[in-house]
Amino acid sequence: xxxxxxxxxxxxxxxxKDLNDIRAKTMKEVxxxxxxxxxxxIRVQRASEITGRITMVLGFINPVLWILGVLLLALxxxxxxMEIGHNVKHGxxxxxxxxxxxxxxxxxxxxxxxxxxxxxxxxxxxTYTNIIGKDRDFGYxxxxxxxxxxxxxxxRWQLPVFVLFSMMxxxxxxxxxxxxxxxxxxxxxxxxxxxxxxxxxxNAFFSKGARQLFKDYVFFPLICWPVFLPVLxxxxxxxxxxxLWTASVIFCGHFTENIHVFKMSECENETQGQWYxxxxxxxxxxxxxxxxxxLTGHLSCQVEHHLFPDIxxxxxxxxxxxxxxxxxKYDIPYNTGxxxxxYFSVVKRVVTFSFPPPKIHAQAG
Amino acid sequence: xxxxxxxxxxxxxxxxxxxxxxxxxxxxxxLIQLLLPxxxxxxxxxxxxxxxxxxxxxxxLVIKPHRRWQDFTAxxxxxxxxxxxxxxxxxxxxxxxxxxxxxxxxxxxxxxxxQEKGQITPWLSKALHAGSIVNLSQAQGEFCLSRQxxxxxxxxxxxxxxxxxxxxxxLSLMPNKxxxxxxxxxxxxxxxxxxLFKQELRKFTEQVPxxxxxxxxxxxxGFLSAQHLERYxxxxxxxxxxxxxxANMILHGRKLxxxxxxxxxxxxxxxxxxxxxxxxxSSGANSILxxxxxxxxxxEESAPKTLLELAELASxxxxxxxxxxxxxxxxxxxKSGVVYNTKTQQYSDTGAQxxxxxxxxxASDLVLEL
Numbered sequence: 001x002x003x004x005x006x007x008x009x010x011x012x013x014x015x016x017k018d019l020n021d022i023r024a025k026t027m028k029e030v031x032x033x034x035x036x037x038x039x040x041x042i043r044v045q046r047a048s049e050i051t052g053r054i055t056m057v058l059g060f061i062n063p064v065l066w067i068l069g070v071l072l073l074a075l076x077x078x079x080x081x082m083e084i085g086h087n088v089k090h091g092x093x094x095x096x097x098x099x100x101x102x103x104x105x106x107x108x109x110x111x112x113x114x115x116x117x118x119x120x121x122x123x124x125x126x127t128y129t130n131i132i133g134k135d136r137d138f139g140y141x142x143x144x145x146x147x148x149x150x151x152x153x154x155x156r157w158q159l160p161v162f163v164l165f166s167m168m169x170x171x172x173x174x175x176x177x178x179x180x181x182x183x184x185x186x187x188x189x190x191x192x193x194x195x196x197x198x199x200x201x202x203n204a205f206f207s208k209g210a211r212q213l214f215k216d217y218v219f220f221p222l223i224c225w226p227v228f229l230p231v232l233x234x235x236x237x238x239x240x241x242x243x244l245w246t247a248s249v250i251f252c253g254h255f256t257e258n259i260h261v262f263k264m265s266e267c268e269n270e271t272q273g274q275w276y277x278x279x280x281x282x283x284x285x286x287x288x289x290x291x292x293x294x295l296t297g298h299l300s301c302q303v304e305h306h307l308f309p310d311i312x313x314x315x316x317x318x319x320x321x322x323x324x325x326x327x328x329k330y331d332i333p334y335n336t337g338x339x340x341x342x343y344f345s346v347v348k349r350v351v352t353f354s355f356p357p358p359k360i361h362a363q364a365g
Numbered sequence: 366x367x368x369x370x371x372x373x374x375x376x377x378x379x380x381x382x383x384x385x386x387x388x389x390x391x392x393x394x395x396l397i398q399l400l401l402p403x404x405x406x407x408x409x410x411x412x413x414x415x416x417x418x419x420x421x422x423x424x425x426l427v428i429k430p431h432r433r434w435q436d437f438t439a440x441x442x443x444x445x446x447x448x449x450x451x452x453x454x455x456x457x458x459x460x461x462x463x464x465x466x467x468x469x470x471x472x473x474x475x476x477x478x479x480q481e482k483g484q485i486t487p488w489l490s491k492a493l494h495a496g497s498i499v500n501l502s503q504a505q506g507e508f509c510l511s512r513q514x515x516x517x518x519x520x521x522x523x524x525x526x527x528x529x530x531x532x533x534x535x536l537s538l539m540p541n542k543x544x545x546x547x548x549x550x551x552x553x554x555x556x557x558x559x560x561l562f563k564q565e566l567r568k569f570t571e572q573v574p575x576x577x578x579x580x581x582x583x584x585x586x587g588f589l590s591a592q593h594l595e596r597y598x599x600x601x602x603x604x605x606x607x608x609x610x611x612a613n614m615i616l617h618g619r620k621l622x623x624x625x626x627x628x629x630x631x632x633x634x635x636x637x638x639x640x641x642x643x644x645x646x647s648s649g650a651n652s653i654l655x656x657x658x659x660x661x662x663x664x665e666e667s668a669p670k671t672l673l674e675l676a677e678l679a680s681x682x683x684x685x686x687x688x689x690x691x692x693x694x695x696x697x698x699x700k701s702g703v704v705y706n707t708k709t710q711q712y713s714d715t716g717a718q719x720x721x722x723x724x725x726x727x728a729s730d731l732v733l734e735l
Contacts, residue, residue, distance in 0.1 A: 027709065035451025042395040091693035094719050097453040099407060100391045102719060103693045107385040122692035215383050309691060 004260075004281070004333060011330055012273030018326045019276050023308050026315055030095065034312040038093050038101060041083050041294075049076035056234040057224045066230060073238035075295075078245055080109045082297025087313045089118050094310075112174035113208035116201060120177040126309055130254065130282035131262045138254065138261065140165070140176050144353045146261045151356040158354045159347075166247035167240055171209075178205045245295070248343060249286070253302035256284040257345040258335050277332065279306035284335035285320065286342050293317060303334065408446055408500035409434045413493050414472060419561050423524060424490045425461060425476040430501055437473075437504030439463050439531040440635075444502040445475065449488065455716050456485050459635075460504060461527040465538035476561070478524035484714050508609070508635040515605050515631075516547040518598045520589060520618060522610025523554055528635065529609065530562050537572040549598045550578045553589065553610070557582050589618055591625060602627055608634035651727040655681045655735045656700060664727050672697075672704065672733070673722035681735045683722060690724035697722050702731035 007015070052072030059066025085108035087093070094102045107114045120136070128134035132148045139145045142165055144155045165172050178201055216235035221228045260281040267278065286292070286300040293300045294314075301316030304323055311319070327334040337345075377388055384392040390406030397404045404410050409431035417425045426445075437443075442459045461476035480486045493499070510517060510532050519529050529550055536548075554560045557580075566578050579597045586593070594601045606627065608618045615634050622632060651664045653675060662679040664670065673695050676683040686694035690708040696719050704713045704725040712728055713720065722733075 031450040031452075033451070035448075039395045039398065043399065046393070046396050089693075091696065091721075094693070094696065095452055097455070097718050100386065100394060102696075104696050104719065105387075109385055118692070118694060119686065123686035123694060126691050127687045127689070211382055211385075219383055310693070 006274070006277065007330060007332065009271065009273070012271065012277055014273075015326065015330045015332065016271070016273035016276050018329070019307060019323070020272075022319055022322050022326070023311065026308070026311055026319060030312060030315075034093070034314075035096050037312070037314050038084065038088070038096075041079060042101075045076050045079040045084060048072045048079070052076055052238070053220060056231055057227055059230050059234070060227055066234060070234045070237045070241070073235070074241035074245075077109050077238060077242040078295055081242065081246060082249070082299065083294055083313070084108075084297075085110065085114075086297045086299070089114060090122060091310045092312045109212070110174070111170040111209050111212045112177055113204040116204055117173070117177045122309070126306065128267070129279055129306060130260065131264055131267055134264055136176065140172065142172075143255075143350060145255055145349055146353065147357045148261055148263070149353075151353075155354050159350055162347075162350050166244050166251075169243035169247035170212075170239065174205060174209060178202075248339075249296045249299050251346045252286050252339065252342040253283055253299055253305075255346045255349055256335065256337075256342050257349050258333070259284060259349075276307060279303070280327065280332060280334065282306065284337070284342060286339050287336060288339060292339070303336075403448055403498045403500065405446070405500050408502060411499055411501045413495060413497040413499060415495050416490055416493060417474075419476060420559065422479045423476060423561060424479075425474045426489075426493065426499075427472055427474050428499065428501070429472055434501060435503055436467070437464055438509045439535040440509040440528040441504040441506040442508075442528075443475075443504045446500040446502075447485075447489065447492070449485070449492070454485050454714065459527040459531070461530050463531050463535035463538060465535050469538075476524070476527045476530070485716070506635070508607070508633060510607070511605055511633075513605065514546060515603055516598075516600050517549070517607070518601050518604040519548070519550045519607045520610075521550065521552045522614035523559065524561070525608075525610030525614070526552055526561055527609075529607070530565070533566065533569045533573070533576065536576065537569045540572060545575055547600065547604075548573070548576045549604075550576070551581060551589070551593065551597050552578065553581050553583045553614070555582075556584050589614070589621060591621065594621075594625070603631075605631050605633065608632070651702075651730050653679075653727055653731045653733060655679060655733050657681075657735055669726055671707075671723055672720070672725045672727065672731075675727075676722060676733070676735055683735055685723060688723045690721055693721060695722040696720070698734040700732035700734055703728040704731065 006012075049072075052069050052075070054069070055065050055072060056069025059069060085106060088101055088106045089103050089108075091103040094104075096102070099105060103118065110117075125135055125137040130138055132138065132146065139149070142161055143158050144151060216239060217232055220235060221232040224231045262278055262282070267274075270278070280303055283302040283306045285303050286296065288300060298313035298316045299305060301313070301320050304311075304316035304319050305313065307323065308316075308319070324334050380386055380389045380392065386392040388406055390397075394404065394406050401410060411428050411430045411434065414427040414429050417427065419425055437460060440459075442457050444455050444457050446453055446455045448454070458475040458477055460473050462472070462474035467473050477486055477489065479490070508528055519532075521529050529552075533550070536544075550566070552560065552566070560580050563580070570576050570578050577597075581593065581597075598604065602625070606622060608615050619632065619634065623629070650666060652661060653664065653672070654661050655676065658679075658681045660679045660681055662675050664675065670678070673683060673685055673688065676697075677685075683697065684694050686692035688695075698717065699713070699720045700717055701715065703715055704720055705711075705728045706713065706721070706725055708721075708724045713725075715729075
């Protein structure tokens, strides 16, 4: 993992100008077609949620129907979280002035409270992407993914931890975005940057978490009483499928082998060009079919998402060709690959850094 | 709490729990829109019956409101919402027809002046046609005639005639033989061609004996003055006075009338439509009203500040994050006015919309929901 040498300032200024041009050109086109896209996605989500929940109940006729129901419900949850929720909460559709499709009001089918998630994800993760100590999403405080983090004996177990974390990703994210370790275990920072109190944060966590549990494990199983258990189990499986998928997509976006990390000192008083450069080096894309891109909420274009977080995401595919051309022009690395390749490289990174750094490296570094 | 209320609270609680939406209507909205394009759970889907040109810069929309649209009082306005290039655009317009007309025909009219630099008013008359769908709010507003014994003086400037047309049409359709309260309308316009509803207003004076209408060409006779008041309405000091028109006309009228010792309680006025904003002349101090906290602050020309900084200065405790337009945490509802977005380098629309405080600066007086 060689950190490439950062191009000089003039190059980065031109680079930023080219990227800004892509942004301006794309934003000019945003309109009816984007509104139609997101409404269509919401319709597909509603249709799969409703049919999924009904089909699951019909599992007593034939177990295949139960499996189909679980898959449809998982699809609904994935669409709600990725293509709809994540993107709406980034403000990509705020210009629509729609009371239900905007970053202020949208609440997703996910254990994490929307406002808390927005506070950390949109602000910390997107502003301080891959800066060790600042971007808490880098390894989620659980995984050691760079030699810049000190090795601890518990890191030996990080591959099984990685698998478990993936399966319970929504709860991991809910707890993490809340900065749970600070709220619950009292690691209080001297100067809190939080715009709301710790009590408010804790209440948001519990009320949203409880709502999600009530819905999937009390309400729907109860109204389907004779098939209480199959429905409860089906909902659990749908949630887990969604968790596995979203975790995998997000890991592929930031934890692949060639992802770079940064120190806070490198990023102080960054110019726009330097910021763009860091976003590109800190993200990786996944190639695939149109459906795969939709299911990832176009986070398969993680690079473009980090450059332009508020452009409607379905446009990233088109933009990615232009971004790649610009990167090539300035000789800036652009990380992309198939899902299998990227996922394998994540696992490799998790395993590599579960061992202490070799002594030679430590001295040389 | 009535049982109806309990039912509604229960429904909304359940919707929150199982759909993560504020109501089941909001959850199903995109599906319902497949059958009923532009349907909104929080609005009333209504049909355009026809569009009538009133003058070269004014037109009336004749609308058949949804059956759940309730009655109104002459002088009230409503919010019209239409979809333009995928975005919902909302504007307030006065209902220029009367409740009696609505009862008879089931129709209402909105008379709209074309704002030259506006995004909506010039576009609307071209985009809509008979059969088009628009969304309405219920009628609202307090600008209505009082039922007292004192005489009534109405002063209209330009397109500010619309609420008075509704009030006078109501009087003519619901004649009250015992009603002898003197009613006077002083109608100012830039030139004799600019008087709207001229025939109709004349007809009203025939049907309502206690009504007098004066058409005053301000190019020829000048603007509202003490002399005009004396000439057209000798008992104006004891009258209930209603003012509607451009903002500067209302400010002028208010000042004139108070200087003539007219009691504040007798004055009624409504700033008509969005205030005309000339972006080239937007320099100078703007005032920003934070509607929730009821605080106000002015911008300084020499030291431009973002709305977020101003909101913090006014101690409205805005939520903020990256302060660079990335995180969308400081998003806030702008009720009215124009802002300049420093990131997209574009001026906003004048109506209600969501803005990012950290990258917005005031380009006119603003009302923010904070």
